[in-house]
Amino acid sequence: MKTLIALSCLSLLTSANLFAAGGKGGGVDYEANLANVPAADPAPAGTVQLKPELQGVHPRLIFTKDELSRLGNLVPDNDILRVNWEATIANGKKAKADKGVPPRVVKSDTPALVTAGGQYPNLAYAYTIEPTPELKQKIVEILEMYQNAPYWTLSKEVDSSMGAANNMLAAALLFDAVANDLEPEFKKQFAQTLLEKARRMYYIGHKQQAIDIHKYWQQDPANNHRWHRAAGTIACLLAIQDIDGIEAEWMLEQMKDEIDFLVKWFPHDGDCHEGTGYQLFGFHFLAITATMMDRCTGTNYLSAPGFKNAWQQQIYSNIPGARGFMTYGDNPNRVGGKPGFGSYSPAFFIGPRISRDADAQAALEAWYYRDAMSDNGLVAAGYPWLMLLYYDPTLKPGAFKDLPTHKLLADMGAAYIRDSWDEDAVLMLFKCGPYGGYTLNQYRNELDFHYVNIAHDDPDANSVSIAKGDDIVLHPGVYFTNKLTANHNTLIVDGKGQINEGDSYTQPVPNVDMTTLSYLTGWKVGAENRIIIEGEAGNAYPGLEQYRRSAIWMPGEYILLLDNVVAPMESNIVFQLFAQEADFTDPDVGTGFIASKSGQRIDYQISADQPFAGAIDNYIFYGRWGHHLMDRTQFDVTASKVKFATVLDPWGKQAVAKLVENADGSCTVTVTGDGINDTWQWVPSKDLQTPSEIDGSRGGKQLISLTSSDKAPHGDA
Amino acid sequence: MPLSIPRFTILSFVLCALTSVSAFTVKRNVNAAEPPQDAVVIFDKTTSHDNLQLEPNGKNCTIDFAADGALQIHFKSNTEANPEIRWTGGIPETLDLTDYQYVVMRCQWTGSQTRTFPNGRTREEEPANPWFVTMMLDTEGVRTAGLNVAVITGKDSVPREMTTLKIPVALYLQGAFNDTSKIEAVAFKMGGTHSYYDRNYTFIIEKISLAN
Incomplete structure (x- = not known):
């Protein structure tokens, strides 16, 4: 039996007025x-x-009246909850319908994201907390605004854009809050509209039937734009399932298949291959989708490990002593700024809400307090209702400084390592993973190299970045307008970088398993948080046979980088470091420094197994959010193979290294400095998979060793 | 004459191969304390500039010389301008940019723009970054990378005081579109802007040279 879906007459009439000339407006058919x-x-x-017990219950999508009432009882005893509770009500009272025709929220994605998806839900909370006629009227006016707008996005993605999705989410949450108080006829009309929008999103968007559109978000499960659509569509469908005369069950079944698909491929780390910034932009939408489905239908999506782990990418990439991240992928990597808590950041509180990990709760709360404390006290999150949704104040914080000081994001082949959780800590990012991460590549490979969107990934295998205290020193870059290896703290060979570099948006390498191009080989955590991490990126360069980089993390003492590079022929091999400031201190002994403009400085000393040259040039990071003048330090040789040993000295221990290549091809590296007299035996791996053998000792006692069995995990498995 | 290699030389070579090299040769260092030395002076306000050809390339752009000999590029209104400084003698017809380490430009940005609002109210503005770009043209008129002057000062602002910019040639080469071995003009670009802006800027140049 087929169910006839009646289209909204009002919508069509309004549509005819606004978009004359045969349904074409602004070039959109x-x-x-x-x-x-x-x-x-x-x-x-x-x-x-x-769920039977939710039949007829409104609100229900993300809270019920009773749940919100219980949360309200906790407000007096919790500052984070209090400032966000108050801001949610205050912002909700400020929300209003746009009288413009068409309203701004349908004109482009930005107001749809900010005003609709970001701020309108405050009103849903405010009305539930204070169900006054004035607030009800505000909601009704916004719903009427949507009802009178024939399309919830004026773009070629007709009612299937990211903006449309955010409008759907806002409209559904507002409808859910007021549904049982609406005039019956309007309630049914608006429910019909929500169904209409969900169907358009599904058939035009998910089924890829939009005309003359690059179908960039439908091709893989990890695209955060797809998650926005999931949230809006699920919200609409769950809000109307029990409305008389509305047949939305089949649509919900289709969208459940969609959510099954998204959650199946959600990495166990909960990480984002596009970096911390894009994780921030997407995660909330997947989390609210899973939340609504679990609450309303009894699914168990939130048990997927990615939801409880996603906070780690945010916390571990946090700069120790200042607001901001140090991340790979597309992110401006800004440091500082006025007090506040990121608009979508509250979503990561869902991790400890699920896992009951008190230390994680403490880490997130500490993050909140650090970033959002102003001279006038604690300030609310950009979208405060998200704190009410995700933050569980009944989970008492533990001790975040008890958390491990390292996190290997195995899906990405990236690790964040710090010496402490103090504000003056040193933080290192080492990255050598495949474009897109392992989960996404598994999806691609299983589907015969199906297209996946890796547009915001960089050709940065074997790159190292370091933040010190309140600033980034060895810089991972910005949201580059052109993805080049030359922008990163890794190698370039004969002026060229890693495979598929050079586009504004990176594309998958055709017909190649990208997990074979660059990957971690070794990972070892030893006593006193000493760590060795190692990556292999030889296959990522057309001009290399092997590029093995090992990083030895000696917290509080030094960082030693060991590079073994082998090319099939004589090549110009260039080692790069990017910082805001740089200089050579004594080229005769291989020393120099890199620094931030704020004065954070890291001295280094570099050695090689053959003569080499150094250069410091200015370099511009061409970024989407601005250009930045940097200092680029390069060391180069023209040879078919080279070994570099570089000791970085962020803790000011006067550390220097000496590399000796032994007759059998192994190397001995001695590192000396204040209280340091270490000997490292280094046998570079002869193949592209096995970890190198690295063994360190001091005064006859072993410091840490990497052996052929200390293989780094590749992905969630 | 037979080649004779003393034994100690062979021993030294073997030792060298087995030990590390920490010393490195410095190719370039933009932060070195020593100032770059001029190799080619394209323009100096204190010397004759009869060999220069000045092309404003913009209907509201003019170029002239101040009383002290400084070169002045004036930008009015809100239209695009692409002023060029060319030469006919005194220096090589074309220059290979890669032969030099720096473009040294002693210069200053002056003036402001006026914004007119729909209600007729006006506001004078001095944006730190007016998106004014320097570049080099080859014999085909194709440009190197365009460098935003506000960015290359390192202060996110155009130089409001007379300043000597030591611009690494590497920045012009980073993403260059042209044949950088055949440079025949120093050029600038001021993009068009909204009609509610009325610009009145002057870019003053006292010297342009290529240096090492």
Whole structure:
């Protein structure tokens, strides 16, 4: 049996007024797109249904009235909850419908993200907390605004853009808050509209029937733009499942398949291959989707490990003593700024909410207090309702300084390592993973190299970045407008970088398993948090046979980088360091320094197994959010093979290294400095998979060793 | 004459191969204390500039010389301008940019722009970054990388005082579009802007040279 879906007459009439000339507006053929939305859906299979106890209950999508009341009882005793509770109510009271025709929230993605998806839900909370006629009227006016807008996005992605998704989320949450208080006829009309929007999103968007559109978000499960669509569509469908005369069950079944797909491929780390910034932009939308589904239908999506672990990428990439991240991928890597807590940052509180990890709760709370404390006290998150949604004040914080000081994001082949959780700590990022990470590549490989979106990934294998205290010193870069290896703290060979570099948006390497190009080989955590991490990126360069980089982390003492580079022929091999400031201190002994403009400085000393040259040039980081003048330090040789040993001295121990290549091809590296007299035996791996053998000792006692069995994990498995 | 290699030389070579090299040769260092030495002076306000050809390339752009000989590029209104400084003698017809380490430019940005709001109110503005770009043209008129002057000062601001910019040639080469071995003009670009802006800027140049 097919169910006839009635389209909103009001919407069509308004549509005709706004978008004359045969349904084409601004170059968009609305009618042709809508022709791809069938008049009816098939009969549901009965596999997904609203929980019986929620039939007729509103609000229900992300809270019930009772749940919110109980949360309110905790407000007096918790500052984080209090400032966000108050801000949610205050911001909700400020929310209002846009009288413009069309309203701004449908004109472009930005107001849809900020005003609709970001701020309108405050009103849903405010009305539930204070159900006054004035607040009800505000919601009704916003719903009428949406009802009178024939399209919830004026873009070629007709009612299937990211902006449309955010409008859907806002409209559904507002409808959910007020549904049982609405005039019955309007309630039914608006429920019909929510269904109409969900169907358009599904048929035009998810089914890839938008006309003349690059289908960039539908090709893989990790695209955060897809998660925005999931949130908006699920919110609409769950809000209307029990409305008389609304047949939305089959659509919900289809979208459950979609959420199954997204959660199946959500990395266990909960990490984002596009970096910390894009994780921030996407995670909330997947988390709220799973939350709504679990609450309303009894699914168990939030048990997927990625949800409880996602906070780690945020916390571990946090700069020790200042607001900001040090991350790979597309992120401006800004440091500092006025007090505040990122708009979508509250979503990461869902981790300890699920896991009951008190130390994680403490880390997130400490992050909040550090970033959001102003001269006038604690300030609310950008979207305060998200704190009410994700933050569980009943979970008492533990001791975040008890958390491990390192985190290997195995899905990405990246590790964050710090010497402490203090504000003056040193933080290192080592990255040598495949474009997209392992989970996404598994998806791609299983589907015969199906297209995946890795547009925001950089050709940065074997790159190292370091923050010290309140600033980034060895810089990972910015949101580059052109993805080049030359922008990163790794090698370039004969002026060229890693495979598929050079585009504004990185594309997958055709017909190649990208996990074979660059990957971690070794990972060892030893006593006193000494760590050895190692990456292999030889296959990522057209001009190299091997590029093995080992980083030895001696917390409080030094960082030793060992590079073994082998090319098939004589090549110009260039080792790079990027910082805001740089200089050579004594080239005769291989010393120099890198520094931030704020004065954080790291001295280094470099040795090689053959004569080499150094140069410091200015270099511009061309970024989407601004250009930055940097100092680029390069060391180069023209040879078919070279070994570099570089000791970095962020703790000011006057550390220097001496590299001796033995007759058998192994090397001895001695590192001396204040209280340091270490000997490292280094046998570089002869193949592209086995970890090198590295063994350190001091005064006859072993410091840490990497052996052929200390293999780094590749992905979640 | 047969080649004779003393035994100690062979021993030294073997030792060298087995031990590390920490000393490195410095190719370039933009932060070195020693100032760069001029190799080619394209323009100096204190010397004759009869060999220069000045092309404003913009209907509201003019170029002239101040009383002290400094070169002045004036930008009015809100239209695009692409002023060029060319030469006909005194220095090589074309220059290979890669032969030099720096472009040294002693210069100053002056003036402001006026914004007119719909209600007729006006506001004078001195944006730190007016998106004014320096570049080099080859014989085909194709440009090197365009460098935003506010960015290359390292202060996110155009130089409001007379300043000597020591611009590494590497920045012009980073992403250059042209044949950098055949440079025949120093050029600038001021993009067009909104009609509600009225610019009145002057870029003053006292010297342009290529240096090592």
